[in-house]
Amino acid sequence: MKLRFKILLMGLLSIGNVLAQDELPTIKNPLGSATLPLPELLKLYQATDRAQEKPKKSPPVKASLTSMQLEGRLLEDALDITAHLEVAVLADDEWVTVPLLDIDKTVSISSLPDIENAVIARTPKNISLVTRVQGKYSFSISFIKKAVQMKQGRKAALGLNNPSKADLILRFDDDLFGLLGENLIFKADHVVAYPVDNVLTVHWKQKRKEAHRGNDTAKRPPVESMISKAHVSSVSTLEGKLISRVRYDLQFEGSKPISFQIPASTVLEKAYLNGRAVSVKNEKNRVDLQVFPARPGDLSGTVELVLTRTYGNYHLGGSLSFSLPEVSWPIHEMYLDLHLPEVFLFKRNSGSFEPVEESPETSFAYQVPLPGKCYSFHQYLITSAAPTLTLDYTVDLTKKYFVAESD
Structure with a gap:
């Protein structure tokens, strides 16, 4: 059919004199004849080709x-x-x-x-x-x-x-x-x-809990609910949007409540408990969460918060203030990694964090790319006030030279 269609098309295109005189091709047939414009004739042959195509067979199992x-x-x-x-x-x-x-x-x-x-x-x-x-x-x-x-x-x-x-x-x-x-x-x-x-x-x-499992067990004091280590990883775009992941390594016994006071102008995007996403209620920037160990019988678990904040575009110079959630449990130590645009130089101005050369590696449930230069900070013993940090920044002109042209 396709070969016959091509031969017919070539024949129709070769009758240029007829078309030049605005005459339409005539199809003669013993039963009658009809005169059709060339586009309509092509549509008829294309429809005939489609009708003769075999439909695709559906698989036995979809x-x-x-x-x-x-x-x-x-x-x-x-x-x-x-x-x-x-x-x-x-x-x-x-x-x-x-x-x-x-x-x-x-x-x-x-x-x-x-x-x-x-x-x-x-x-x-x-x-x-x-x-x-x-x-x-x-x-x-x-x-x-x-x-x-x-x-x-x-x-x-x-x-x-x-x-x-x-x-x-x-x-x-x-x-x-x-x-x-x-x-x-x-x-x-x-x-x-x-x-x-x-x-x-x-x-x-x-299994039934034994009333006494020995003198050591009977004398064991209850486990204090605390955060043995917290790690913050933040990345900023040139447009001034900051994405922060805050992981809390918990030490506790049984099932305990914990609360987080989210700083103003900060949005809680996601929350994870023991590596699994959970839905939480954020009422007046306060998040209450019931935590349980990662495995039955364990005395540990993790909470991870994903926070965003918009500072606005960077200027030639200025300052950035970082604040983290206030937690109802004491924090033994906290590390902060800031991944900031390389076109600026950042220097600590004030706050509770002190700079360190690097922080230990930590895995997060929420994955995000970390472009830019990394600045690391550390703080011990956080009991009540929320951790804070203020950085000053200027344009980085290191190894950039400007030569003035003389007349």
């Missing part, structure tokens, strides 16, 4: 949840789970919905991913991936699954949506909890649980 790797932490009355999922989408340019997890009132979502060319949709019954782009999608979802009180212990059942492969790697303190039930494989430092009929069930009981 999409599939190929893998579900669950990592869980056992709490007193719930499971803290992160699901690592892989979805294969075979259909192209066709909307598909892939159910991932069954949810109900006992499931609280901690974090959802941002996926290119796809979206995670939540309904009252499940969480699904929706897309119309063919490909393989790998992502993670974090959530808390509340347990149901049983006659013996607690039980949590999670409905799965027929994944090709699924298991749960469960970590817990065996001095505090004991697992019940079947389909469990005990490893050196964790337990692997497998689903039955697309339902993953974890049944556990809390």
